[in-house]
Every structure is written in C-alpha cells, then in structure tokens.
Amino acid sequence: MPAGVFKERYSQLMAHLRYPIHWAGLVAGLALLLALPLAGSYAMSLAIDAAIFFVAAVGLAVTTGLAGQISLAQGALLGVGAYTVAKTLEFLAAHGGVPEGSALLLIPAAGLVAAAVGLLVGLPSFKLKGYYLAMASIAAQAVLMYLFQRVIDPNQGVTVPDKAMTLGGLYFGGGGAALYYLTIGVAAVMALVAANIGRSSIGRAFKAVRDNDVSASIVGIDVAKAKALAFAVGAFYAGVAGALYALYNISFGWDAFGLDTSIELLAIVLVGGASRIIWGPLLGVLLLHTGWSLLDDVVSGLPGVGLIGGADTVKYLVFGLLVAGFVVGEPDGLVGVLRRVKEYFRLWPFSY
C-alpha cells in the first residue's frame, strides 16, 4: 500500500478499486469497449469470441486457480451450455412454438444445467488429486463428448431459431452489435461476480483447500463441499459461455467442445496466471486465443507446416511448451511476469 494512503475501514481494504488509477483504467476500458463496434464487424466478431472464451476461462480459473482442482472437461461443459439452449428451443419448437427472446432467458438456465453436470464431473475430486484428477476429468470430457455425438446431436448440427434470439426488434444472433454488447456485458458481470467470490470467505475456503486440504478440514472447512462448489461455479461459467457460443454461431455441432478446447482453456488459465482469476484469463485469452487466431493464416502459410499436420499441430505444440514453461518457471503466469516488470520500473533506476 502506498505510503500516506491510509484505509480507515476494513471494507475499504476489501474494495476492488482502491486507487484513482484503477478508476481511470476502468473508464478508459469501458470507453474502448463501447466504441469497438465502430471498428467494424470483424473486430466485433473477434471481441465476442474472446469474451465467450474469457467467461469460460474465468470459470476454470475459479476451479483450478482458486480451488486447485485441475479440470480438463471445461470444453465439454461449454457444450452442455450450448446444447441446453439449442435443444430446449428445439423442444419448444416441436411443442407449441418458440417465444420471442427465449434464447436470452436460456443463458442463465444453461449455466445452471452445466453447474449440475459440473458437480458430477467434480465427484472424483473427493478421492483424487493432481494428475489423477486431471485424468478423471479427461474421462468426464470423453463421456460428455460421447453423449453429444451419440445421443444429443447424432447428426452433428443444431440451429438456434432466429425468433428465439430476437427481442424488442433487436437481433441477438451472429456477430452483430446487439450480441456484442450483451456478451461484453455478461462477461463484465461474470468477472465481477468471480472477483466477489474470490474475496469472500468462500473464496478463502477454495484457496485453503488448494493450499492444504488437511489443515483446511482441521480449521473447519468442509473440504468436499468446497471442492464440489468450486466445480459447480466453474461449470456455471462454462454453461453461460456455451449459451453465448450458441447465439454467436447460430448453427453449430459438437466439434468445438472437444478435449482440444479443454486443453486450450487450461493453457489460457495457466499461462495467464492461475491465481489471478480475472487478469490471468484476460491476458491468456487475448494472447493464446485471439492472438493465435490472428496468426493462424500466417502460421498455415509457413513452409513445412502442412507436412506436420497444419497450423493446429503447431498450435498445440506451442501451447504445450508454454504451459510447461509457465508451470515450471512462472507459476503466476503472465500476470506474474507483468508484476515483476512493474516492480522493476517502480524501483527504476535503482533496479539492481
């Protein structure tokens, strides 16, 4: 805390925005986000896509970063959210019609359905830790994928009806401005909610379980309940992100909810900085997800890439190395790197 800035009340200490610079950053960020549609539809599409991944990554940061429960099923939980929207609307269409704007109402419902599935995905965490838990979540990912492919969407392809995405004359599908503002708004609220949970007693219980589950139980924390809750919260975020994914893509199949998406989300969280549940995912998404999609064409064009299986192979090679490097070298991820850079300049020129 800077000298001379004394916080009178504990609640001030607990506030998210403690200094004028925080407020300035917030206002500048908001202005940028509000004005972004002026940059055209490609920019909007990139931003919507980034915001959807950000929401899913924040959820995973709660499960894995805060509570220490590794999950490689976040991609499938995204699918649970997306299919909740599409399949409920399909059901409504067959039974009397789709009410206007109903897809929007289904966003929180998708979160709740995914949270319930997330509880099941998290059950092995009562007995398993670390790599074993990661393996169990891969199994859960595979089971869900199997259900998508064989039971829920055997023909690989569902479509969200336009009427369900229209409300008050605004169309919330595809890459338009209405969905852009909705997605950005949802992402902002979800980020704030995650930060609030993080600074609450529930967040401390998550971190306590992550750091030392034996003493967590001795100090009175119900470890099994905390783990279950951490999985449910993370899955809720995946469900909401999946619902937004359904609106954004309008028509989609299960190929986007595979293990590769789960790995990408975990990479985003670990590379960004697992313990920072907002800034870590934000940096991770911008670099690994959006940054990579901008580079995709460049990488595909490089000589030899076609021989080793295309840009995707390169992508997972790079992601794998990044994850390994950050886990070993900088567990605080890019946020940790930035903090050190900031520290360096704060002390500059006496930085030796």
Place this chain on the structure above:
Amino acid sequence: MDYVLEVEDVRVEFGGIVAVDGAGFRLRPGQILALIGPNGAGKTSLLNVVSGFYRPKRGRVVFMGRDITRVPPHKRAAMGLARTFQHSELFKHMTVVENIMAGLEPWRRYSILDAALWTGRARDWEEWARWKAEQVIDLLELHRYRDSIVEGLPPGIQKRVDLARALAQDPKVVLMDEPMAGLSREEKEDLARAIVEVNETQGVSFVLVEHDLEVVMDLCDWVVAMESGRVISEGPPEKVARDPKVVEAYLGG
C-alpha cells in the same frame, strides 16, 4: 461440567504398528495440560484422534459432555475445538490475515449468491471477520506481517499465525502440537506469554505437546507422560518430573 475434554482408552494402529495403546487424559476447564514423552510415544497420533483426523480403533473422545468420536474433523472446529500443528500447515500462498480469516468460514452467515453480488449481508459479515482477525493480530503482535504471504515468513512467525488462526475461532480448547519446537528463547517466551494471557483472560484450555520441560513446568497445571502409546504417569508437573518411570523413559529413550 468437570471436564471440557475427556479422551478415554484410545487405540490407534497403522498396519501392524500400534501407535496409541489405550491412552487417554482428562482436561478441566481453564487448565493447561502438557502431553510429554519421547519421540514416537504416540502424542501426535493421540492429538489426531482428538481433532478427528484419525479414527481410533477403540476408545472415545468426549468434548463438552458430547461424544465426538465420530464427528468429522471440520465440524469440531465449529464446536470450539481448535488445533495447531507440529510442522507448518498454514495456507502458504495466502496472506497472514487471509489464513486467520479462513478459520472463520464455519461461522459464515451468507450464501454464495450474497458473495457473488457482494450484498450487505456479505459485506457486514466480512467486516466482522476482519475485525475478529484484527483482534488476534493485536494479541499476537502480527501487525507487520498482516498482508505478507505466509510462505517465506520465519518459523517463529508462522507458529504465531497458526495460533492466531486457532484463537480467532474463540475456541474452548486449543490442541497445540510442539508449539515451541524450533523457536528461539525469545520467541518461546513471547508465545508462552500469549498462551497464558488467553488462558487467564478468556479461560481457554490448552493441551500442549511439549518437549521443553522448562516450558512445561512454567506453564502447565497438569502433565500426562506417554511412552510406547501408553500413559506412564500423570499429575502435577513437579510430581511427574520426579517420577522414576518418566526419568527413565527420557534418559533411556
């Protein structure tokens, strides 16, 4: 109530090893009881039964008149039974104040929805919890370390944080496993003073596993000596210290 804590005829086995073999003790309200004995005597195992981390093969634990032998560990803290550890078992990536406040989770009175929306309910409770933490920070003089990450703090400070986390829970009984081990003379005196203060002002009872006989003589009202999983002697400190069986166990062990 004559005793706040009664531990009767406890047996703990690990595979073939009998760690605790029919040991027990009784703690009066406001007492400071020392559990002494050579390494491997079964003191830590016995404490683990009391805090619920081990399920005993035989015997029972009665706390405030209630049989808690089968109560899961996380529920015992909320009943007023706190515990500190022989080796640091703090939440090492959390700050000192977060460590202390984590121990207040059993008393949380708001839901995850309150947390998500940071409602008045959540804010008021958090304010109370912070105030509660500040009180033990005052008591144990941890102000300088309040916002430090625990990992990397000196061992003496970590022991104090551990005690602070237990005391913030307003316990009736605190179980402390070798609180003085690895501390400098000065740190020992500070910690002993804090224990005595809490004991005298708040009537908190303590069970201390302790090797330092000087500390035991100064601090404790009652001593229970263990060897090979059994209680070999108990009574007031002067009496137990002179007991030939205890002298032999220490010299022979």
